[in-house]
Amino acid sequence: MGDPKARYRYSGALFEPEPWHPAIEALLPRLEAACGARFNSVLLNRYRDGGDSMGWHSDDEPELGTDPVIASLSLGAERRFLLRMRADHAVKMECRLADGDLLVMRGDCQRVAQHALPKMAGVKAERINLTFRWVMPAR
Secondary structure (H helix, E strand, O other), rough: EEEOOEEEOOOOOOOOOOOOHHHHHHHHHHHHHHOOOOOOOOEEEEEEOOOOOOOEEEOOOOOOOOOEEEEEEEEEEEEEEEEEEOOOOOOOEEEEOOOEEEEEOOHHHHHHHHEEEEOOOOOOOOOOEEEEEEEOOOO
């Protein structure tokens, strides 16, 4: 979802944003104030249970600029979130993201680190993750 010109390329596919859902649009000013950043797009990721996961990656697509602010809002089941340094994969951290948690990645985070959401046996509930970002409009 997002502003009409906030097109986003992910895994080789170009995504045209759907219009903002009123509930998400109403949340946007509070989120921007909390993060000290503006957002014109949000990706919605659904994890049906602990069998769904996201591998190691960085949100470093050119449309996001050099120092993107990524605000990740977790809704639903608690899941593990991992972060590791690109230069040394042995340097990593883990936290648990519960329902309502907001994780903000900013600065050079996407250049120097990767993140992942691993599988978690035993998690039976669903999780929705909303990742807000500023996508530079296509020229």
